[in-house]
Amino acid sequence: MQPAPRPPWLSCKLAGAVLAMLGALHAAPAGAGPKVREQGGERRVEGKTYSAVVAADGCLTGLEAGGTQLLAAGVGVSRGGYVFQDGIQALTELSAPRRDTVLAQGALASVRYDFEDDGLVLTVKNRTARPLRYFLVLAAEVRGVRLGVEPAHLDALGKAPRQTTDARGVWFGGGARLTVKDPCGGWGPWMERHQVLDLEVPGGGERTLALEVAAASDAERSALEALLAPPPELDLAVLHPRPWQVLQRDARGGADVRVNVRVLLETAVVEVRLTGGPESPNATPPASPWTALSSLPRSRSLAGTSFAGSLRVAQGAGYVLEVRARTGTILRASLRVEPLGVGEVFVIAGQSNSTNSGEERQKPASGRVSTFDGQSWRAADDPQPGCHDKSQGGSPWPAFGDLLVERLGVPVGIACTGHAGTSVVAWEPGGELQRWLMARVHELGPQGFRALLWHQGESDVGMRAAEYHARLLTLIRATRLEAGWDVPWGLARVSYHSPNRSRFESTRGAQQQLIDEGAAFEGPDTDTLTGEHRDLGGQGIHFSAKGLTAHGRLWGVSVLHWLEQVVGPPTAAR
Numbered sequence: 001m002q003p004a005p006r007p008p009w010l011s012c013k014l015a016g017a018v019l020a021m022l023g024a025l026h027a028a029p030a031g032a033g034p035k036v037r038e039q040g041g042e043r044r045v046e047g048k049t050y051s052a053v054v055a056a057d058g059c060l061t062g063l064e065a066g067g068t069q070l071l072a073a074g075v076g077v078s079r080g081g082y083v084f085q086d087g088i089q090a091l092t093e094l095s096a097p098r099r100d101t102v103l104a105q106g107a108l109a110s111v112r113y114d115f116e117d118d119g120l121v122l123t124v125k126n127r128t129a130r131p132l133r134y135f136l137v138l139a140a141e142v143r144g145v146r147l148g149v150e151p152a153h154l155d156a157l158g159k160a161p162r163q164t165t166d167a168r169g170v171w172f173g174g175g176a177r178l179t180v181k182d183p184c185g186g187w188g189p190w191m192e193r194h195q196v197l198d199l200e201v202p203g204g205g206e207r208t209l210a211l212e213v214a215a216a217s218d219a220e221r222s223a224l225e226a227l228l229a230p231p232p233e234l235d236l237a238v239l240h241p242r243p244w245q246v247l248q249r250d251a252r253g254g255a256d257v258r259v260n261v262r263v264l265l266e267t268a269v270v271e272v273r274l275t276g277g278p279e280s281p282n283a284t285p286p287a288s289p290w291t292a293l294s295s296l297p298r299s300r301s302l303a304g305t306s307f308a309g310s311l312r313v314a315q316g317a318g319y320v321l322e323v324r325a326r327t328g329t330i331l332r333a334s335l336r337v338e339p340l341g342v343g344e345v346f347v348i349a350g351q352s353n354s355t356n357s358g359e360e361r362q363k364p365a366s367g368r369v370s371t372f373d374g375q376s377w378r379a380a381d382d383p384q385p386g387c388h389d390k391s392q393g394g395s396p397w398p399a400f401g402d403l404l405v406e407r408l409g410v411p412v413g414i415a416c417t418g419h420a421g422t423s424v425v426a427w428e429p430g431g432e433l434q435r436w437l438m439a440r441v442h443e444l445g446p447q448g449f450r451a452l453l454w455h456q457g458e459s460d461v462g463m464r465a466a467e468y469h470a471r472l473l474t475l476i477r478a479t480r481l482e483a484g485w486d487v488p489w490g491l492a493r494v495s496y497h498s499p500n501r502s503r504f505e506s507t508r509g510a511q512q513q514l515i516d517e518g519a520a521f522e523g524p525d526t527d528t529l530t531g532e533h534r535d536l537g538g539q540g541i542h543f544s545a546k547g548l549t550a551h552g553r554l555w556g557v558s559v560l561h562w563l564e565q566v567v568g569p570p571t572a573a574r
Contacts, residue, residue: 072139080136083132109125123207136199141173144223144224161194165185167183185200235264257310257311258308266327319338320336342410348416352542360548364398364401368411370412371385373415404556424457441483491511494527533546
């Protein structure tokens with residue numbers, strides 16, 4: 001018997017139901033991912049292993065697992081995860097293409113957040129012709145990392161924050177683990193404690209960043225705790241000066257060097273002396289006599305006893321500070337801080353050609369150029385530390401330092417603070433960049449450096465000369481007011497973009513006006529460096545290796561000319 005044929009309307013209805021069911025299964029199969037829900041303008045997500053929040057401005061302000069918040073959304077300018085180009089870009093047009101997706105759009109960029117059970121995938125599109133970045137600022141609790149794409153044992157765990165060109169790996173904080181599966185940069189500490197993950201997106205391009213988020217295992221928590229356990233306290237520690245430090249020389253040709261020492265031992269006397277130095281370059285010079293430091297009142301917040309004093313040190317390089325703690329004639333502890341120098345120190349600020357954006361990394365030939373990142377000193381090999389943009393290429397400052405060492409016969413210290421691509425607007429008083437700059441000024445202290453060298457202007461060639469003049473003058477005055485002393489500024493004439501756009505008179509005119517008015521001394525005219533001095537075969541805005549050397553020496557000549565006017569001609573090199 002043949003089955004009775006189904007009515008046509010039933011066949012259509014059944015087929016429609018099947019198709020609808022298949023479509024529903026394809027769109028959202030059971031357990032296929034978390035669901036985005038709107039709450040007070042925010043988008044909140046609960047995955048199997050984590051929770052997340054996308055704020056009304058499109059920034060990723062929350063990412064939590066294992067009871068630990070992984071993002072720092074309220075520190076400084078940070079929004080947790082956000083697009084940055086000349087400032088944070090708000091992406092306020094929010095939509096949900098799927099139940100597990102948030103699409104945040106703005107005029108300059110868009111970010112698509114695709115949430116999965118165990119993490120998310122960020123897709124960042126750049127709608128401009130210039131590079132932009134997506135930053136993820138990790139919480140201060142993120143203190144450990146196991147870098148690399150291959151599985152590794154926990155004994156490979158290292159401390160964070162840290163600098164890395166490839167941040168793929170597993171980042172640990174408290175009870176959480178964050179696995180970065182796609183290449184991106186990493187740098188820190190930012191704001192002293194935070195790791196930043198840095199995804200650069202080229203003009204008109206698109207980048208993705210896949211993240212897994214979960215609670216850390218008991219073994220991982222234990223490994224992190226062991227890594228972060230405080231080391232045994234040193235019996236003797238020198239807090240100032242630091243190895244490789246250069247102290248600014250004064251009008252008498254030397255410096256009163258502050259010495260601060262902390263001692264845990266119960267001891268009666270802490271003494272210091274200097275050895276080495278420039279007096280006898282071909283023989284061992286006599287050591288200075290031992291000088292006792294004064295003990296300071298005990299602080300409840302610090303272990304041990306602090307001692308302080310001052311030593312008068314002549315200009316020159318190669319000093320060694322020896323420190324000893326003794327009880328009677330019994331030596332309890334000793335150490336050495338080296339090398340130390342007294343010479344010329346400069347703070348650097350501005351945009352990319354003041355940072356590490358050159359084609360090839362440079363290295364001082366003299367061995368007497370140091371660099372300061374705000375916490376420690378080291379030899380001034382590129383990339384220069386302390387730049388706000390964490391750039392990793394070459395800079396003009398090794399060549400600059402070498403020229404001054406050659407002509408003045410004293411060591412040179414530099415402290416770079418710049419950020420690539422920034423307008424003078426981004427440096428306005430009270431903003432993130434100006435605070436970054438002033439932190440370095442305060443760390444070096446009153447009269448602690450010779451001058452601030454400003455190299456910026458390429459981003460402002462479309463700005464009216466009067467506005468550029470007013471904004472930079474405001475910055476100069478604010479810097480001096482906050483520093484509490486009349487910080488000298490050196491100002492470059494700079495506007496170069498390409499061989500066909502090598503000079504913009506509005507910007508140059510404003511820079512020259514500030515020099516003519518005495519707001520700053522005359523720095524180099526780097527628009528004259530063209531052709532083989534520029535990167536990308538002479539077509540770029542940054543400098544080639546040859547250009548970096550020429551750039552640094554131009555700054556050196558300008559500074560030497562100004563120094564001759566304010567302190568007199570250089571003495572013979574020691």
